[in-house]
Amino acid sequence: MRALEQFPGPPGHWLLGHATQFKQDGTDLDKIPKWGEHYPFAFPIQFSPEIIFLFVHHPSYVKPILATTGPKDDFGYRFLIPWIGQGLLVTAGQKWFRHRRLLTPGFHYDILKPYVNIMADSAKVMLDKWEVYARTGQTFELFQHVSLMTLDSIMKCAFSCQSSCQTESKNNPYIKAVYELCYLVNLRYRVFPYHNDIIFHLSPHGYRYRRACKIAHTHTDEVIRERREILNNNKKNQDDAQKKRYLDFLDILLCALDEQQQGLSDEAIRAEVDTFMFEGHDTTASGISWIFYSMACNPEHQQKCREEIQQVLMGKDTIEWEDLSKIPYTTMCIKESLRMYPPVPEIGRMLSKPITFFDGRTAPAGCVIGINIYGIHHNPTVWENPKVFDPLRFLPENTAKRSPHAFVPFSAGPRNCIGQNFAMNEMKVAVALTLRKYVLIKDPDHIPKMIPRLVLRSLNGQGLLVTDGQKWFRHRRLLTPGFHYDILKPYVNLMADSAKVMLDEQQQGLSDEAIRTEVDTFMFEGHDTTASGISWIFYSMACNPEHQQKCREEIQQVLMG
Numbered sequence: 001m002r003a004l005e006q007f008p009g010p011p012g013h014w015l016l017g018h019a020t021q022f023k024q025d026g027t028d029l030d031k032i033p034k035w036g037e038h039y040p041f042a043f044p045i046q047f048s049p050e051i052i053f054l055f056v057h058h059p060s061y062v063k064p065i066l067a068t069t070g071p072k073d074d075f076g077y078r079f080l081i082p083w084i085g086q087g088l089l090v091t092a093g094q095k096w097f098r099h100r101r102l103l104t105p106g107f108h109y110d111i112l113k114p115y116v117n118i119m120a121d122s123a124k125v126m127l128d129k130w131e132v133y134a135r136t137g138q139t140f141e142l143f144q145h146v147s148l149m150t151l152d153s154i155m156k157c158a159f160s161c162q163s164s165c166q167t168e169s170k171n172n173p174y175i176k177a178v179y180e181l182c183y184l185v186n187l188r189y190r191v192f193p194y195h196n197d198i199i200f201h202l203s204p205h206g207y208r209y210r211r212a213c214k215i216a217h218t219h220t221d222e223v224i225r226e227r228r229e230i231l232n233n234n235k236k237n238q239d240d241a242q243k244k245r246y247l248d249f250l251d252i253l254l255c256a257l258d259e260q261q262q263g264l265s266d267e268a269i270r271a272e273v274d275t276f277m278f279e280g281h282d283t284t285a286s287g288i289s290w291i292f293y294s295m296a297c298n299p300e301h302q303q304k305c306r307e308e309i310q311q312v313l314m315g316k317d318t319i320e321w322e323d324l325s326k327i328p329y330t331t332m333c334i335k336e337s338l339r340m341y342p343p344v345p346e347i348g349r350m351l352s353k354p355i356t357f358f359d360g361r362t363a364p365a366g367c368v369i370g371i372n373i374y375g376i377h378h379n380p381t382v383w384e385n386p387k388v389f390d391p392l393r394f395l396p397e398n399t400a401k402r403s404p405h406a407f408v409p410f411s412a413g414p415r416n417c418i419g420q421n422f423a424m425n426e427m428k429v430a431v432a433l434t435l436r437k438y439v440l441i442k443d444p445d446h447i448p449k450m451i452p453r454l455v456l457r458s459l460n461g462q463g464l465l466v467t468d469g470q471k472w473f474r475h476r477r478l479l480t481p482g483f484h485y486d487i488l489k490p491y492v493n494l495m496a497d498s499a500k501v502m503l504d505e506q507q508q509g510l511s512d513e514a515i516r517t518e519v520d521t522f523m524f525e526g527h528d529t530t531a532s533g534i535s536w537i538f539y540s541m542a543c544n545p546e547h548q549q550k551c552r553e554e555i556q557q558v559l560m561g
């Protein structure tokens with residue numbers, strides 16, 4: 001702790017540090033921006049006498065840290081290693097460098113292009129399963145549906161595994177094992193005695209973890225063995241492999257050679273396959289679930305996205321590679337959701353060299369850094385009104401005004417997310433096909449409790465309802481003529497009379513014309529909404545006398561007495 005004395009921070013318990021302040025009740029993430037008000041840029045947080053993080057929540061501090069290829073911390077990533085091995089996510093040094101170079105071609109545009117059709121097919125299976133909820137108006141557990149969909153799509157795209165996990169998840173031992181592993185790793189983070197390897201190993205959960213690892217590894221080994229056989233065997237088989245519709249990630253892994261013509265060992269390939277299986281589905285599932293939630297909370301943005309998507313798809317029931325670059329508004333909404341709800345809310349580093357920040361303070365070598373992506377994305381010195389969903393923040397002219405390290409859902413620098421284009425494509429496909437078919441509605445009584453569990457999840461679900469978009473549009477189309485100007489015209493006098501009654505009581509008068517202006521403006525939204533709207537407009541006018549005066553002058557000019 002003494003090494004970090006240049007960095008004051010929130011007071012903690014003398015023995016337990018700040019551990020007891022993280023209550024796992026959905027409020028933990030918002031503590032960072034709150035503490036950040038008193039401790040700008042960075043502050044230390046202690047989880048146990050040995051585990052002290054320097055939490056960083058400002059772009060200027062994050063920049064020099066992410067510019068390095070330094071190792072990950074040995075707390076956050078350790079519990080994953082028995083499962084995903086020394087894959088790209090956790091490895092460091094020369095090994096990381098060599099693997100990253102070998103794997104980068106696997107994310108080239110030419111490789112990603114044919115994946116879009118596979119992603120669309122996986123999304124459609126999920127959306128078909130939602131028909132029952134649209135019919136019955138039930139809320140449902142979104143994350144589970146979405147994560148099965150993203151698992152299905154990564155298995156098909158990356159490994160050409162013809163899984164039917166979305167419809168047969170209960171019977172597939174590999175899918176069950178992946179689910180079990182995600183659950184048990186999360187549990188291990190939460191239960192402090194399980195941080196000790198021996199205690200966890202001897203516990204029933206440790207036993208379940210080993211059993212699930214074994215099932216996952218057996219599956220991965222089998223997939224690799226079969227493909228290696230195909231690639232190594234006779235010419236005919238190679239031709240068959242090439243006849244496949246697309247080159248998958250496993251082909252790239254098996255064929256990758258460095259300058260010395262050295263490929264990856266079986267163990268290294270398995271680590272990468274397991275890493276991509278995990279990183280490639282849980283993160284995008286979180287991203288997509290929170291985007292759906294953001295859309296439901298912001299129906300006007302949802303509708304704008306839908307109109308943009310309908311225009312691009314022009315009646316098609318699917319989305320193609322070429323369409324993905326033609327939906328800029330939807331892309332801005334996806335980015336705004338990634339800002340407000342970053343799927344990977346925090347990442348860790350261990351400094352191999354000291355870093356001196358712009359303000360002269362130094363974090364020493366060996367210091368464990370918690371890069372709080374959620375804190376950066378909600379830092380009020382960087383983002384105006386960070387709690388407000390505003391996709392226009394991502395207009396190119398607004399982005400240009402910010403530090404590139406202000407928005408880092410995929411991290412940044414040499415160890416940024418290798419799968420970010422894959423992920424953005426998958427999110428666009430899922431959002432486009434969902435909004436094409438359904439309207440997402442928020443359950444008004446439900447407030448999700450955000451919790452970091454490797455990825456950002458909700459403790460109590462997202463509380464979403466879906467309604468059949470076609471039915472909604474049909475009803476809307478039938479009802480729209482009821483709001484034609486010709487129908488509305490005679491209502492104006494009626495409304496003016498109602499408004500006059502109100503005004504008379506208050507001995508304050510607006511002219512008929514002024515009332516008509518209000519009526520015209522707020523006609524469409526029913527009575528409760530207009531009552532709310534008008535009351536708040538009057539309130540805004542009262543709070544802003546200079547604007548009130550400007551309006552008055554404008555109205556007087558138009559009415560000319």
Ligand code: HEM
Binds near residue numbers: 072276417
């Ligand atoms: C919305 C979806 C995703 C988000 C928000 C996300 C975010 C991130 C972040 C923040 C990191 C840095 C981790 C760290 O420094 O510890 C990372 C690394 C990584 N991601 Fe993603 N990711 C997403 C999807 C994917 C997908 C789809 C794949 C694979 C298909 C993938 C593969 C990886 C790998 C292998 C790394 C380690 C890269 C390295 O250290 O060189 N990610 N991701």
